[in-house]
Amino acid sequence: MHSDNDPCPHILLLGCMSSGKSTVLNALLGRGVFPAGNRATTAQVFTIVHDPGCTGAVCRNPTESPEWHPLTQERLAAYNGAMSENTPAEVRLCLPHLERKRRVVFYDTPGPNTSKFGGHREETYFALEKLPLTHIFLVLDMVQLHTRDEEALLKDMGRVVSERGRLPVLVLLNKADVIDIDKESVRDIVGDASDTVAAHLPEGSPVDVIPLMSKGAEVWRRMIDRDPLTVFETEFGQYIDWRLCEAMLHEARMPVAIRDSIAAQLEEWERMRKFSSAFKSSLEYLARRVHPEAELINKKMSKILDYADCRKAVTGSGIPALEEYIDGLEAQGQSA
Ligand SMILES: Nc1nc2c(ncn2[C@@H]2O[C@H](COP(=O)(O)OP(=O)(O)OP(=O)(O)O)[C@@H](O)[C@H]2O)c(=O)[nH]1
């Protein structure tokens, strides 16, 4: 179905346990299919092939059988940990928000720092050392920077990058939603993360940084699709600090064209939100004063109002910036 020598980006998602690697994939897809949770969750490597020509999302576990099945959360949960060593389960899908018409291969890996499952570390290091990679997306948890585990992973990543040759690293600073913008500086956190990662890489290695709210993006995209959410997810999706989104966009270290594009989209959705809320106020006025049926219309309208909010929130989550970043990647420098 695809070959490892495919001249397209081959991206390793690397990071400590629970930093949000699988959630980034769910956010890109706009569905909650990749196993994610607050404990050591992904147990083996998953190969995810984005193919713009793919009409239905499918998956298979070559350890079990070569047959493809419709992609569901249940099926991936059943595969997770049931594969032979170094034999990734495979997913084939079309990520709906990537625009460039070419394949992109992602490898989701287990956080290597669980003391309970030694095999997780081996799987991840197999992926880091042996898979045909062109890029590393290093997912760091904003709440858990500078842990010993992170330090150990950065050291190993640096060693492998030196051995393998050119392998650009993009830092995804995830869980930005936990930042209290009145007390913490996004600029300082981004600068610190960038310096820390660069210090572990060969001199002059490029290190870009995109702050993300990947769980938020997943939830807002699912709200737009009317996908059933858990109570926790619904609550999670209620809150967003627009000042934080602005700061994330300003402080991200990525091509200027992406920043400009996202800033324009944010403005557009802000206009839509204002328009929607003005419209809603008029309808409320009508409902109260003039037309007894206006209340009904108003109920229908509130869905659209949620829509403009959700679209702006997704835009500010960093995930569309990541998508433009992926579209801009060149597969050069492929090693292995
Ligand atoms: N607050 C917040 N939580 C997030 C975010 N992204 C992910 N999480 C939560 O963090 C937990 C871990 O997410 P996963 O995606 O499973 O992390 P992972 O890196 O794949 O973890 P392993 O597979 O165990 O290595 C889950 O409970 C997610 O809901 C985010 O942007 N903000």
Ligand SMILES: [Mg+2]
């Ligand atoms: Mg995972």
